[in-house]
Amino acid sequence: MEKLLNDFSVGLFFWQTLLFVVLLFLLRKYAWKPILNAVNEREDSIKDALNSAEEAKRAMAELKSSNETLLNEARAERDAMLKEARTVKEKMIADAKSKASEDAEKIITAAKESIQHEKMAALTELKNQVAVLSIEIAEKILKDELSSADKQKAIIDNVVKDINLN
Amino acid sequence: MKILLLLLFVSPLTILANADTEHVSEEHGVKSEELSEEDQKSKKRKEYINHHLLDAHSFTIWHAKGWEFPLPIILWDEGLHVFSSSKFHHGEAVAESKGNYYKLHHEKIYKTDAEGTLVMDEHHHPTNAKPLDFSITKNVFTIMLMSLFIFFLFTRFAKTYTNNLVPQKGGKFLEPLVIFIRDEIAKPNIGEKHYKKYMSYLLTVFFFIWFLNLAGMTPLGIGVTNNIAVTFGLALITFIITQFTSNKNYWGHIFWMPGVPSPMKIILAPIELLGVFIKPFALMIRLYANMTAGHIVLMSLIGLLYVFTNWFAKGAFLGLTLFLSIIELLVAFLQAYIFTMLTALYFGGAVAEHDEH
DSSP states (O other), X not given: OHHHHHHOOHHHHHHHHHHHHHHHHHHIIIIIHHHHHHHHHHHHHHHHHHHHHHHHHHXXXXXXXXXXXXXXXXXXXXXXXXXXXXXXXXXXXXXXXHHHHHHHHHHHHHHHHHHHHHHHHHHHHHHHHHHHHHHHHHHHHHHHHTSSHHHHHHHHHHHHHHHHHO | OHHHHHHHHHHHHHHHHHHHHHHHHXXXXXXXXXXXXHHHHHHHHHHHHHHHHSOOSEEEEETTTTEEEEOEEEEESSSEEEEEGGGGTTTTSOEEETTEEEEEETTEEEEEOTTOOOOBOTTSOBOSOXXXXXXXXHHHHHHHHHHHHHHHHHHHHHHTTTTOSSOOTTHHXXXXXXXXXXIIIIHHHHOTTTGGGGHHHHHHHHHHXXXXXXXXXXXXXXXXXXXXXXXXXXXXXXXXXXXXXXXXHHHHHHHSOTTSXXXXXXXXXXXXXXXXXXXXXHHHHHHHXXXXXHHHHHHHHHHHHHHOOOHHHHHHHHHHHHHHHHHHHHHHHHHHHHHHHHHHHHHHHHHOOSOOO
């Protein structure tokens, strides 16, 4: 302890304290304040940036979920439209089919009718032709038969014979 | 408890230091010729270590080569006396200033007559009058240089923030330290609410002690922090700031401890009051003792390098010296940290608001 007191230098203490206090005030003004302010500012800006990033993330999630619902709605709508289109298509096909078969029926019926008609006309024509030919043949045969007096007499005999029978 | 530990720690050191000086002063009486060569060497080494630890009135760069420069001597002795330390010729000559005569003896300035006679007492201490010595000694000079260095270092560091908020170059190293002091020392010990007003002091004291400790590690022998006057100055500022920024809870805890019976309050008051002074005293002694001890151990080991002639022993001591130097580098930081940390703790006690008792 005696050595400590003996070593104690008032001058050194005086200068040390004076220099330290001066250094303290100078550093406070020119170093610590700007440094700590800058550090705080940076930390605040980092905090803000992190917060805004979080905010953006949340907004993104929100957007995503709304997108999802929108997409789902669109999908449902599309499905409904497709379904409707399919039914319409099926109905159209069915309608067309029934109409076609109806038409075909009609055409067939008309064709059948006209065929019948043509057939009848052809038959009548044929009958007429046969009748004309028959008359011509009968005429030729009669001309032949009645060309001689014998033959005329034979015929009259035949007819008279028949009358007799009656 | 803390004080007890402290005393345990300091006592061997002071004994050692005292033993050294006694030894040296004893031998002063003996004529040099009567000592053997080995004893003379040993005596010189001891003197060198002591000399190295002490403050000096001139700045020695390399003792053996005599590389040194004088520093101004400023005395207050019924008027201001300013002259160069070269006038003393290392204590061999008598310096004259404004009709007064002064002599340097063991780095202390005594007022003498024109012949420079020193009247010694039985302990070989001069009984002459001592003028108030405000000289720019080696330590004061070192503090000035270091303060300038710290000031320019940190103002330059602060300037790098003007353009962007990211630390540049050296700031990358200094900024984590600043943030460490704020987040690991100031905030937990003082509290989020009050820590801001103490930041300047904590930062200054930390870098001041650390840089001066490191300066003491250089072979220039400028161990400023192993001077009791320096640590006393620092501890005194801590003490003053603690007392002047304290709130009523702090004084309440000292004089009228809440939550204990009244008779206990009366017993506790003087103990607590004593604690107010012991805390900064412990700060002062801790830094001084740690730095002094480190220097003595290191220099003793270096001294042993010269004592042993065996090359194997020399190698071993060299290795040990290197190892301890690294430890001392760590201690330089650690002591700055502990001083700052305890200072913050005392500040925290002064502004604590909640009644935890």
